[in-house]
Amino acid sequence: MVANINNNPPIQKREIFGWAMYDFANSSYTTVVITYIYSAFFISTIIPQDSVLQDTYWSIAIAASTILSVLLSPILGAMADINGKKKKYLLWLTSVSVIFTACLFFVEQGQVWLGISLLVCSNTAWMLSENFIASFLPDITTPKNIGKISGIGWGIGYIGGLLSLVLMIGIITVSKDKNPELYIYQNQVAMFAVALFYLLAAIPTFIFLKERNVADTDNKKQNLVSLLKVSTKKACNMFALVKKYPSLFRFFIPFTMYSAGISVIVKFFGIYASEELKITGTFLIITGAILQLSSMLGAVSFGFMQDKVGAKLTLQTSLLWWLLGLLGIYYLENISLFFTMEIKQMFIVIAFIAGSALGATQSASRAVVGLITKKEDASLSYGLWGVFGKLAIVLGMIFGPISDAVGRHNALIVIMFYFLIGFLLLRLVPFDTLPNQPHR
Numbered sequence: 024m025v026a027n028i029n030n031n032p033p034i035q036k037r038e039i040f041g042w043a044m045y046d047f048a049n050s051s052y053t054t055v056v057i058t059y060i061y062s063a064f065f066i067s068t069i070i071p072q073d074s075v076l077q078d079t080y081w082s083i084a085i086a087a088s089t090i091l092s093v094l095l096s097p098i099l100g101a102m103a104d105i106n107g108k109k110k111k112y113l114l115w116l117t118s119v120s121v122i123f124t125a126c127l128f129f130v131e132q133g134q135v136w137l138g139i140s141l142l143v144c145s146n147t148a149w150m151l152s153e154n155f156i157a158s159f160l161p162d163i164t165t166p167k168n169i170g171k172i173s174g175i176g177w178g179i180g181y182i183g184g185l186l187s188l189v190l191m192i193g194i195i196t197v198s199k200d201k202n203p204e205l206y207i208y209q210n211q212v213a214m215f216a217v218a219l220f221y222l223l224a225a226i227p228t229f230i231f232l233k234e235r236n237v238a239d240t241d242n243k244k245q246n247l248v249s250l251l252k253v254s255t256k257k258a259c260n261m262f263a264l265v266k267k268y269p270s271l272f273r274f275f276i277p278f279t280m281y282s283a284g285i286s287v288i289v290k291f292f293g294i295y296a297s298e299e300l301k302i303t304g305t306f307l308i309i310t311g312a313i314l315q316l317s318s319m320l321g322a323v324s325f326g327f328m329q330d331k332v333g334a335k336l337t338l339q340t341s342l343l344w345w346l347l348g349l350l351g352i353y354y355l356e357n358i359s360l361f362f363t364m365e366i367k368q369m370f371i372v373i374a375f376i377a378g379s380a381l382g383a384t385q386s387a388s389r390a391v392v393g394l395i396t397k398k399e400d401a402s403l404s405y406g407l408w409g410v411f412g413k414l415a416i417v418l419g420m421i422f423g424p425i426s427d428a429v430g431r432h433n434a435l436i437v438i439m440f441y442f443l444i445g446f447l448l449l450r451l452v453p454f455d456t457l458p459n460q461p462h463r
Contacts, residue, residue, distance in 0.1 A: 034163050039172060041231025042163055045113075045156045046180030048224035049120075052149050054184030055217040056124060056142075057085075058289050059311040060191055063297040064210045067199065069130060069138050075427060078294065082423025084139040085290050088146035089416040095147070096154055096409045103155065104400075110234045113155040117225055120148035125218035128211045154409035156228075161393045162235045169393045171330050174322050177386040181319030187220050188312045198304040271395045271404065274452045275411040278388055281342055281445025282415035284438045285384060287422045291431075299431050300370055310371055314378040321379030322386045329387050334394065335454035337387045341380040342446040348377020349439045353432070391454075 055061065066077050074080070103109040123145035130138040164172045194213045199206045293311070296302040302310055321341075329337040351358060351373040359369040389408070396404040419441070426434040 037231045038233055039163055041228045042156065042159055043172075043176040043179045045152075045225055045228040045232075046176045047183030048221050048228065049117075049149060049152060049156075050180035050184040051187035051217050051220045051224065052120060052124060052145070053289065054311065054315065055187050055191060055213065056127070057146070059188065059293040059307060060195070060210065060213060061127065062290065063293040063303070063307065065138060065142075066294050066298060068132060068207060068210070070135055071133060078291070078423040078426045078431070080135055080139065080423075081290070081294065082420040084142040085146065085286075086417050086420040087139070088143040088150065089413045089420075091143065091147045092150040093410050093413040093417075096151060096413065097407065099151060100154060100158070100405065100407075100409075103158070107234065109155055109158060110229065110232065113152055114229060116148045116152040116155065117222070120145050120152060121218045121222045123148070124221065125215050127214035130211070132207065150409065150413060153412075154405050157389055157392075157408065158405040159232060159235075160389065160405075161396070164393065166394060168330065169390050171327055173390040173393070174325060174327065174329070174383075174386045177322035177389075178319045181315045181322060183224060185312050185315040185319070187217055188308050188315060190216060190220060191308050192305060195304070195308070267400075268395050268404070270453060271392065271407070274391055274395070275407070277445045277448035277452065278408075279411050279415045279418065279445075280448060281345075281384065281442050282388070282412055283419035284345065284441030284445065285381065286416040286419035287438050287441075288381070290416075290419070291422065291426075295431055296370070300367055302367055302370070306367075310374065313371060314374050314381075317375045317378035318381040321381060321383040324379075325383030325387060329390060333454060334387055334391045335449070335452070338384065338391075338449055339446060341383040341387065342442050342449070344380040345377060345384070345442045346439060346446070348373055348380070349435060349442070351377065353435050353439075 062081060066081060070077050070080055099112060103112050123141050126141050127138065127145070130141065160169065160173060160176075191213055194216055195206075195209045197205050197209065292314070293307065296310060297307055325337055325341060328340075352370065355366060355370060355373070358373070359366045362369065364372075392404055392408045422434055422437055425437055
């Protein structure tokens with residue numbers, strides 16, 4: 024049980040479980056829709072094969088939803104801080120994401136813009152929900168265990184992603200080459216199934232997670248229009264937090280750079296594996312499941328590492344891990360020849376090793392925001408974390424047009440550049456002076 028803070032009820036383990044279950048639930052969306060299944064299906068089937076803008080179309084969907092979330096994130100975060108209803112906003116955003124994900128069932132071959140529109144709606148809501156669930160983290164942790172609990176939450180999230188992929192194995196049973204019509208139908212059914220998975224898995228969050236945010240009594244009775252004005256004004260003044268938390272914005276600069284690299288990997292992994300290495304069907308799903316397992320182990324182990332050695336060393340280690348993994352994929356053919364392994368098998372080995380850094384980098388970054396800011400600024404601060412994370416995605420989506428121009432393999436250099444710059448800039452962040460850094 025976590026210590027009682029600000030006269031709130033004691034934090035029970037079931038509340039932490041409820042919080043972590045949201046990572047379990049929404050990981051199904053990004054795993055199935057964005058990273059592995061629908062991304063590859065969208066490129067290979069929805070977009071006409073004679074189009075020269077295949078990766079660019081996917082980048083448009085991701086970038087558009089990202090920009091929308093950037094615009095809405097600080098406003099919704101400020102509104103939640105004012106009226107004390109973070110949980111209500113989380114419920115609405117979850118519902119929107121689930122509904123539009125299910126509607127991907129109706130997208131047919133050639134209906135590129137319908138698919139993009141539904142992706143924008145579902146992904147925007149999903150991104151905003153990420154900010155709100157993250158803002159609960161300081162409410163249910165202490166500075167001494169925030170890294171561990173954040174890592175556990177991310178690790179449980181990867182279990183959710185893994186199980187959603189196992190579900191896909193039972194739904195998508197044929198390849199496009201053998202039975203195109205059935206393949207399309209099964210992928211459409213998969214979108215409805217993952218939406219249902221997301222909805223049902225999120226129920227424990229809304230049962231066990233308590234609303235500990237206290238409403239601003241001066242604004243509590245305002246109507247929606249006036250509340251929106253107050254929230255917008257507060258959001259517009261968000262950069263006043265530079266003076267209050269200078270370390271936060273110094274951290275957000277390298278965070279944006281290396282997160283751009285992560286965003287490319289997450290959004291294009293399935294596309295790269297299926298289009299460049301011809302890993303498709305059940306084999307692609309199994310590859311994704313292996314990577315989910317690796318990411319889960321990395322999130323939990325690096326979370327414990329952060330509580331022992333600190334956020335700076337944890338993040339730097341994970342970024343170097345990424346660079347080594349990307350170099351391995353860039354020189355995949357040579358490494359495969361050296362170890363006398365098939366390219367596909369070698370790719371899975373490297374992806375498993377490098378993938379352990381995925382959850383570690385994301386989890387540690389989320390925990391750092393909680394180490395810097397006070398609880399009363401949690402929603403707005405995590406809203407800003409979301410804004411910079413989304414700006415990173417927009418930056419990362421440059422990969423799409425570059426990939427169409429020079430090829431996916433050569434475009435890997437762009438990802439390595441993001442991680443290298445992030446690593447170097449991270450050295451300038453004063454981690455030892457973070458306000459909530461636990462004494463060792």
